[in-house]
Amino acid sequence: MNNVITFQLLGIPRILLNNEEQFFAFAKVNALLYYLAVNGSVSREMAASLLWENKNTQTAKKNLRNTIYQANKVLQSDVIICPNRNMLRLNPALDIQTDIARFLEAPLAHLALYQGEFLQGFYLKSGEEFDLWVSKIRMQCEQVYLKTCYQKIEEGLSLDAIEDTEEHLKQLIERDEFEEKNYQLLMRLYQQDNRPSKVIETYYQLVNVLDKELGIQPSPQSQQIYQEVVAKDRNERKIKHFLRNSNHFLGRIDEIKQLEAYFANCLTYREVGALLLVGDTGIGKRTLARQVLANQTQDYQIVTANCFREEATDSLLPWRNILDGLGDLVIQHRLLSTKAWRAALKQCFPTATVFQEHVAHPFVKDHTSLLVSFVVDILQNLADIKALVVLIEDCHWMDEDSLTLLQRVMNQLSHYPIAFVLTKHLGTTPQLGTCLNALISQGRLESIRLEPFTRQESSAYIRSQLESQSVTEQDIDHLYQASQGIPFFLSEYTQTLLRKEKFVPLTPAIKAKLGLKLANLNSRDDELLHYLSCCRGAVPLNTLAQLMLLPLEEVIEMVDSLCHYYILMEENKGEEVLISFRQRIIQLYCYDRLSLSKRRLLHGQIAKRLEELLPLLPPSPTLLEAIAYHYKESRQVIKALEYNLNYLDATLQFQHELFPIYSKSVGLVEKSDRDNHRLMERQFDKIRQSIADLELTYDNNRDFQQLLIRFAYLEGRYDIRTGRYQEGIKNIQKVIALATELKQTSFLLEGYRQLIHYCIQVENKPEMRYYTSLSLEAAVSANHFEAIAISLRLKGLYHLIVGELDEAEHLLQQSIDFFKVTPGLQANYAIQIAAALDYLGEIAQIRYQFEKAVAYQKEAISLTDNKPAELSVSIFYIGLGISYFYLGHFDQAEQILSLAKEALANHIYPWKETQLEIYLAMIQWKKGHYQPALSLLGHRETLMSRYRNPRDKGLVFYLMAVVKYQLIRQGDTLSQQEKEMVARLLTESFEYYYEIASTNLNPYRDCHLVSELNDLRQQLSAKS
Incomplete structure (x- = not known):
């Protein structure tokens, strides 16, 4: 059997003997065989110098003889023979086959033999001449291969041999991933086969390779193929996707009619104008626009652009998006080639390339007119083919250059069916305001403001969504309050009802929408929102800065930014600037993002800092209630109970003390007294429940026991002031007993004072005498300055009631003198001084000294800053009115008493109302x-x-x-x-x-x- 020797030289080289690969001890054996397999023969001198160029002739020839021996030995025959002393050649008598010979003889027939470059991966040490020879043959084979491939591809394209042609092109790309021609041919193949997605895939494969390895973009030819394919259907798919509206739409009938009339007028009168849709987040601007535009596709071609706050400083970026859409239409309608379109854009934007997206490019002022003319020309040509809608969403984020361009383009367009539609948030930047005002003055802007659904509209929407499913008015009220009439939120909540799921204000879709809204905030902004979300209402700006331990200037800057993003809002209240969330749902979302431990930590921090700020902030029951709330949420229940009692104490002191001890305002909650009464009743109930919940755990806790005494005191004081004497006296006597036992002097004095108030209200003279004496004795014993002065006034009042006017006058004057020791004390206890003066005025009335009475009463009123709305001050006005009555000044008396009556109207328990x-x-x-x-x-x-x-x-x-x-x-x-x-x-x-x-x-x-x-x-x- 004859041996068959096979040389595979195209690709990784192999030498096979009867289909079994043979291996040689030295690479130069392979090199000699490879050379002979290609050339057939070689002279000894040539072979020696080719393989051992650095050796002398004798050594080289010796090595050559050994190499020939090794080759013949391994291949088991005289593969290399010497026809004469100078020549070497492969033995023609043997069956020797080479792939390169067959490939070069008929490359079209044997194209598959080309498995890679000639002698791929073979390396010969110190063989430069051999390497040169390999490179020469390698280039020759590659050129033949490429020429043959392209020939075969052309045949395949003409014969629609798609699969084979695709395979050849993929092989070419695999062999040379930087050769664009192969990508272009493959893209053309896919284009011919109507496979646009494969064209795009191949193009971006090329883009990625060139960008990653070379940092360059595809050639214009590659881009042209891509643009031709993309422009064919991109605009239609984009508009189809844009108009897709998964939300069921209901209502807005008037707004729909206005939009449809706008589009109809544009077609009829061929006048270029703009329509502005204005509304808050989730109000339905996008839904309304899509709802109407979906019915306009037969008459209009649509181009859209979205503006984003992150890109608000990028010059002309919205117009780049608009020009992207216009470019699709231009290429689709073959108004310009891709190259010409790109050239035109480059002329208008000389600092950019066409495919350089989402990069900030400054507005080149010198090219303004050129750009305006270019855009106007494109719009006019497209409008001649078919009417055009240009929709710009969230135009409040447009940069100034884009707004200028919009205004100038509209100024130069006339008598074309081009309709601009803009959507924007409630806020308006100065630049946008200037642009809109200019359009309004030209009569080219219509505006539609979308308001939240009313209660009735929300009910209709909910019922239409739920169809046959029943829903109560209470459920509708709940959904309306939770959604604030915002259609997007209503839609989410009704879907929850349809799925019969438990209601949660933050559905996944709402979380996603709000997450996008808040996605680009920095950590400082997030921290501010975290603090604010823990607070139940609006927070004063100064307080917010103090909570965050930041300078006021920094917090103002953060708040200003968040207000600009329509996340927060500011409101004036007196001298305070209050900060709150624009929508309640945003606050819920920010709070929901906090972990349980983070919530407790923040509530604890807020409570502690508010507590530290109490001496610095204006006194307010609301602030005390807020501290109680934050302590409760941080699970510090004893502190929460303490501040709930502080809240009650502050409110009751102002509302249910005839004359509050301190003249500084306690800062009432902004409610009428009737509302405060209901609020306090609820507060009492809440505290009773809290005490019941805590008793088992904290029954032996001393702090808790002191709070129980304090609650009994507050409850008793409230009952006495509201006329529930039996319950009130019972509670106050309990306080006195416990205070005596625990040596709590302050509660003992307060207890006596409340029983004295009871005696005043019911004219119980014997008990009043008893308790005023006890109160004064206890105050003196405790050396309690404030209590002594107040007890003197109350004892003076007792003597006034029983007709001992001289003693009453003496005691009242003593009380005044106590409070007038220093100017500071006089200012702090102004109401107490005024109360004593009012009683002195009453003594003067009894003595028929009415002018003197008027003087006392006017002085009392002046000390209280003329605030008749306060209960104690109203009493002074009543006394003054009575003095004028007895002086016969009836008109003046009526005026003063009417003022007091007006002030008392808001008090549910107005003292001296009957007398008035x-x-x-x-x-x-x-x-x-x-x-x-x-x-x-x-x-x-x-x-x-x-x-x-x-x-x-x-x-x-x-x-x-x-x-x-x-x-x-x-x-x-x-x-x-x-x-x-x-x-x-x-x-x-x-x-x-x-x-x-x-x-x-x-x-x-x-x-x-x-x-x-x-x-x-x-x-x-x-x-x-």
Whole structure:
């Protein structure tokens, strides 16, 4: 059997003997065989110099003989023979086959033999001449291979032999990934086969290779093929995707009609204009635009651009997006070739290349006119083919250069069916405002403002979405409040109901939307939002800076940025700037992102810092309540209970003390007194529940026990002020007993003071004497300056009530002197001084020293900064009005008392209200206007029952006696209707009303009324 020797030289070289690869000890054996396999023969000298160029002739020839021996030995035959002494050749008698010979003889037929470059990977040490020979043959074979491949590809393209041609091209690309021609041919093949996705894939394969390895872009020819394919369908697919609207759309009928009329007018009148859609996040601007544009595709071709806040400083970037869309249409309609389009863009944007996307390029001022002309020309040519809509979304993020270009382009367009549609947020940048104002002044801008759905619209939307599923009005209210009427949120919530899932305000889609809105905030902004999300309401700017331990200037800058992004909003409240979330849902989202441990940490930090800020911030019950809330959320329950009691204490001190101790404002919650009353009732209930929850765990805790005493004191004080005397006295006596046992002097003094207030309200003189004495003794024993001064005033009031005017005056003056020791004390205790002055004014009234009384009362009012709305100050106005009444200055008295009445209207437990109403009625009575007094008697039971105060009853019966007297003695001054009304209201005798009035009126404080009744009685007796 004859041996078959095979040389595979194209690709990784191999020498096979009967299909088995043979290996040689030296690479130069291979090299000699490879050379002979290609050339057939070689001279000994040539072979020796080729393989051993650095050896002398004798050594080289010796090595050559050994190499020939090794080759023949391994191949088991005389493969290399010597026809003569000078020549070497392969033995022609042997069956020797080479792939290179067959390939070079018929490359088209044997193209598959080319498995790689000639002698791929073979290296001969110190063989430069051999390497030169290899390179020469390698280049020759490669050129033949490429020429043959391209020939075969051309044949395949003409014969639609797609698969074979594709395979050849992929092989070419694999062999030389930097040869663009191969990519271009493959792209053409895919283009011919209508496979645009493969064209794009191949193109980006080329882009990635060139960019990664060489840092260059594809050639214009490659780009042209790509653009031809992409432009064919990109715009249609983009618009189809853009118009896809997964949200069910409902409502906005008026807005839809306005949009459709705008598009219809554009087609009819061929006038270029702009329509602006304005609304908040999630309001439905995009949905509305897509809803209407989906019905306009038959008449309009659409180009869109989105503006982003991250790119607001990138000059003309929105117009680059618009020009991308216009470029697709231009190439699709063959108005320009890709090369010409790119050249035109490059001329307008000389600093950029066409495919350089999302890079900030400064607006080249010198090319402004050129760019305007270019855009106008393109728009006009496209509009001649088919009407055009240019939609620019979120135009509030457009840079100034883009806005300038938009304005100039619109100025030069006329009589073309081109409709610009802009959407924007509620805010407007100065640059955008200038642009819009210019368009408005030209009559080229219409505007549609999208408002949140009303309660009725939200209900209709929810019911339409739920179809047959029932929903209660309470559910609708809940969804409406949670969504704030924002359609996107409503849609999410109704989908939750449809799936019968538990309601959560933050659905995955809402989280995703809000996540995108907040995605690009820095860590400092996030920190600010974290702090703010932990707070239940708006936070003063200064407080926010103090919470974050940052300079106010830095926080202002952060807040300004977040307001610009429509995440936060500012609002003025007095001298404060309050910061809050623009939408409640954003606050929920920011809070939801916090881990449980982070929430507790932040709440604890906020509570601690607010506590530290208490001496620096304006005093406010709201602040105390906020501290309690944050301590509760940080699970510091004892501190939370303490500050809940602080909140109650501050509110009750202002609302339910006749004269609050300190003149500085406690800063009431911004509610009417009735609202505060309901709020405090809820607060009491909440604290009772908290105490019940904590008792088992903290029953032996001393701090907790002291808080229990304090709560009993606050509850008792509240009950007494609101007329629930039995419950109040019980609680206060409990406080006094515990305070005595625990030596808590402050609670002991406060307990006495509350019992004295009870005695004042019900005119209980014996107990008032007892408790005022105890209070003063306890204050002196404790050396408590403040309590001594207050006890002196209260004891002075007792002596006033019992008619011991000199002693009362002395004690009241002592109280004033205590508080006037220093100017600082006088300022701090202004209300206490004013209260004593008011009582001195009352003493002057009793003594008929009305001018002196007016002086005292005016001084009291001046000390309290003329704030009649405050309960204690209103009392001073009542006293002043009564003084004017007895001076006969009825108009002035009426003016002062009316002011006090207006102030008391917001108080649910207005002190001295009965006295105020009686004197106002008497002023009208003396002026001959009887109806106010008669109307007042119509609800006399209410006036008498509020505090069960004898004086209130005496005042009402005083008025009844006066009216009865008028009916008896001067009945002709009353109208018939008034007479009938008096007869119906007053069925008893004058004596009856006189006796009750005299019994209940204080003979000293009401001496003028008692005296008047006695005079009326005498007059009636004299007549009879």
